[in-house]
Amino acid sequence: MKSNSLASEERMAMRPFKYLRATDANGAAAAVAANAEAKFLAGGTNILDLMKEDVERPTQLVDVTRLQLAEIRPLRGGVSIGALATNTTTANHPLIRSNYPLLSQAIVAGASAQLRNMATNGGNLLQRTRCQYFYDTAMPCNKRAPGTGCGAREGLNRIHAIFGWSEACVATYPGDMANALYAYEAVVRVRAANGNERTIPIDDFHRLPGTTPQEDTNLEHGELIVAIELPKSSFAKNAHYLKVRDRASYAFALVAVAAALDLDGGTIRNARLVLGGVAHKPWRSREAEAALAGKPASQESFEGAAEAAMRDAKPLAHNAYKVELGKRAIVRALLRASRLA
Numbered sequence: 001m002k003s004n005s006l007a008s009e010e011r012m013a014m015r016p017f018k019y020l021r022a023t024d025a026n027g028a029a030a031a032v033a034a035n036a037e038a039k040f041l042a043g044g045t046n047i048l049d050l051m052k053e054d055v056e057r058p059t060q061l062v063d064v065t066r067l068q069l070a071e072i073r074p075l076r077g078g079v080s081i082g083a084l085a086t087n088t089t090t091a092n093h094p095l096i097r098s099n100y101p102l103l104s105q106a107i108v109a110g111a112s113a114q115l116r117n118m119a120t121n122g123g124n125l126l127q128r129t130r131c132q133y134f135y136d137t138a139m140p141c142n143k144r145a146p147g148t149g150c151g152a153r154e155g156l157n158r159i160h161a162i163f164g165w166s167e168a169c170v171a172t173y174p175g176d177m178a179n180a181l182y183a184y185e186a187v188v189r190v191r192a193a194n195g196n197e198r199t200i201p202i203d204d205f206h207r208l209p210g211t212t213p214q215e216d217t218n219l220e221h222g223e224l225i226v227a228i229e230l231p232k233s234s235f236a237k238n239a240h241y242l243k244v245r246d247r248a249s250y251a252f253a254l255v256a257v258a259a260a261l262d263l264d265g266g267t268i269r270n271a272r273l274v275l276g277g278v279a280h281k282p283w284r285s286r287e288a289e290a291a292l293a294g295k296p297a298s299q300e301s302f303e304g305a306a307e308a309a310m311r312d313a314k315p316l317a318h319n320a321y322k323v324e325l326g327k328r329a330i331v332r333a334l335l336r337a338s339r340l341a
Contacts, residue, residue, distance in 0.1 A: 014051045014052055014054075015051075015054070015057055017051075017058055017059055017060055017061055018059065018060040018061070019060070019061050019063065020060065020061070020062045020063065021063045021066060022062050022063060022064050022066065022067060023066065023067075024067065025064075025067055025069065025191050025224055025226060026191070026193065026194075026195045028040065028062050028064050028067065028224055029191055029192055029193040029222050029223065029224045030193035030222070031060070031062045032060075032062050032221065032222045032224070033192070033193040033221060033222025034193075034222075035059065035060050036221065037057070037058055037059040037060065038058055038059065038060040038061070038062060039056070039058040039060070039061055039062070040061075040062050040064050040122075040224065041061040041062060041063045041064065041065070042063075042064055042065055042083075042084060042120040042122060042123045043065075043086070043118040043119045043120045043123050044118070044123075045111075045115050045118050045119045045123065046123065046126075046127045046128060047061075047123075050128065053135055053137070054137050055134065055135060055137065055144055064084065064224065065084065067084060069082045069083050069084040069085075069122075069226050069227070070082040070084040070085045070086075070089070071085070072085055072089070072090065072093050072095060072096070074095065075229060076231075076232075077231070077232035078229065078230045078231045078232045078233070079095050079096070079099065079100070079229070079230050080189075080227050080228070080229050080230075081096075081121055081227060081228045081229070081230070082121070082226075082227055083120060083121050083122030083224075083225040083226050083227055083228065084120050084121070084122065085120065085121055086116065086117060086118065086119060086120055086121075087107045087110070087111075087115075087116040087117075087119045087120070087121065087124060087177065088107075088113070088116045088117045090103070090104075090107060090121055091103070091104045091107040091108050091116070092104070098236065099233060099236050100180070100184060100230060100233060100236070101236060101239050102180045102183055102184070102235065102239035102240070102241055102258055102259075102260050103177065103180040103181065103184065103230075105180070105239070105240065105241035106176040106177050106179055106180035106241045106256075106258060107176065107177050107180075109176045109241055109243040109256070110124075110175065110176035110177060111250075112249060112250060121177070121225075121228055122224075122225035122226075122228075124175055124177045124178070125175070125177070125178055125181075125188065125205065125206075125217075125225065125228075126216070126217065126225075127174060127175055128143075128174075128216060129143065129171040129172060129173065129174060129280075130159075130174045130252050131143070131152055131159075131160065131171040131172070132152075132156075133150070133151035133152045133155065133171075134171060136151075139151040142168045142169050142209075142213050142214065143169055143171060143209075143213040143214050144214075146212075146213075146214050150167070150168055150169050150170060150213075152170050152171065152316075153167065153169075153170050153316075154317075156318060157170055157316040157317060157318050157319055158318040158319050159172065159252075159254065159277075159319070160172060160316055160319055161278060161279050161280060161316075162278050162279070162313040162314060162315045162316070162319060162322050162323065162326075163275075163278050163279040163283050163312070163313060163314070164208045164209075164279040164280055164281070164283065165209060165279070165280065165314070165316075166208070166209045166210055166211065166213070168209055168210070168211055168212075168213050169209035169213030169280065170209075170316060171209070171213065171280060172277055172278065172279060172280060173206060173216075173276070173279065173280055173281050173282060174252045174253075174277075175276070175282075176241070176243065176253065176256060176276060178202070178206070178276075178281075178282050179241070179256055179258040179274045179275070179276040179282045180241060180258045180274070181202050181228065181230075181282075182202050182203060182258070182274040182282040182284050183235070183239075183258045183259075183260050183272035183273075183274045183284070184230050184231070184233055184235070184260075184272070185201070185202065185203075185231060186202040186228050186229060186230050186231075187199040187200060187201050187202060187228075187229045188200045188202060188205050188225060188227075188228055188229075189225070189226050189227040189228070189229060190219060190223040190224060190225050190226065191223065191224050191226050192220065192222065192223055193222050197226070199229070200218060200219075202228075203284065204218060205217055205218060205219075206218075206280070206281035206282065207280070207281065208279070208280050208281060209280045213280070234262040234269075234270065235260035235261065235262055235272060237263070238260065238261040238262070238263055238337045238338055238339065239258075239259065239260040239261070239337050240257075240259050240260075240333050240334075240336040240337040241256070241257070241258050241259075241333070242256065242257045242259070242329055242332060242333040242336070243256045243276070244256065244277075244325060244329050252277065253276050253277035254277050254322065254325065255275065255276070255277050255278060255322055255325050255326045255329050256275065256276030256277050256329075257273070257274075257275060257276070257326075257329045257330050257332075257333035258272070258273070258274040258275075258276070258282075258333075259271075259272070259273055259330070259333035259334050259336075259337045260272040260273075260337060261292070261297065261334070261337050261338055263297060263338065266296050266297050266298075267294065267295070267296055267297070268292045268293060268294065268295050268296070268297055268301070269293070269294075270289075270293060271288070271289045271292040271293060271305075272284075272289060273285045273288040273289055273292075273305065273309060273330065273334075275309065275326065275330075277322075278313075278322060278326065285305075285308070285309040287308040287309060287311065287312075288305040288306070288308045288309035288330065289305075290308070291304050291305045291308040292305045292334075297334075297338040297340065298340075299331070299335070299340070302330065302331045302334040302335060302338075303327075303331055305330060305334065306326070306327040306328075306330040306331050307327065309326065309327075309330055310323050310326050310327050310330075313326070
């Protein structure tokens with residue numbers, strides 16, 4: 001029987017793979033499309049860890065870091081954010097800080113400064129769950145190895161989903177940036193190997209697990225994210241991102257709240273509320289948004305929205321605490337967004 005240290009060393013030894021440095025977007029997309037086991041490489045802050053742990057086993061990495069896809073520029077009253085712009089550059093850009101403060105806040109809440117300096121916007125959208133059963137190759141996981149079962153379903157599921165889960169998977173999406181993008185109703189621009197581009201509304205970009213939890217997004221294999229486009233926003237003045245976690249840094253959200261309000265005096269004209277850490281994708285609560293529309297910005301209104309947001313939650317054996325935690329986090333985020341706290 002192998003010792004734990006030997007087993008760990010074997011996991012950390014990555015399998016051989018081919019490396020290609022792409023010189024244009026079409027060539028990058030074509031190279032990945034031609035190989036079912038190829039992956040794009042940008043900042044590498046997630047894919048390399050997964051390869052070291054033997055969770056991901058690509059036979060080829062296509063490096064896209066030299067492509068000219070890092071521009072952040074105005075677009076039709078909104079903004080286009082290049083897929084290869086780093087998280088740090090994006091969070092600090094004047095257009096983002098002034099017009100989309102929720103996005104800046106969400107990015108800064110994620111990871112560490114060192115990781116944000118490396119991580120790209122496109123890669124951030126594609127990061128995979130941090131479920132411990134997904135990362136442990138000795139455990140069953142339908143996301144990592146379809147058909148083996150979901151270890152977390154009947155196992156330790158304290159950090160797992162309370163919305164949208166299935167019998168096949170109860171993992172959560174770990175990112176912060178995407179929660180803000182859902183609130184802003186962004187679209188993701190992608191390019192195929194033939195040069196054709198299409199846009200995907202952000203709400204349709206990530207998938208719920210259903211019976212195919214191994215499919216995180218609705219991208220076709222080989223499609224390259226080239227930009228994220230944000231429409232003109234009326235939520236620049238009143239927005240707040242709240243992340244609740246076990247420790248202040250180097251931890252993923254137990255519950256996160258992206259809250260934004262469009263206020264007319266003390267009345268809520270429009271609202272956005274997106275939850276993180278509770279589902280296989282960022283969870284936009286249209287129920288809470290409907291409960292807020294036309295109401296005064298007040299503690300009572302926010303408590304009503306929190307109840308509406310959590311009404312259909314289905315906690316697992318060890319994460320029922322997320323329901324109450326979610327309610328309190330929603331109220332606090334809305335109070336801060338409205339500047340009542």
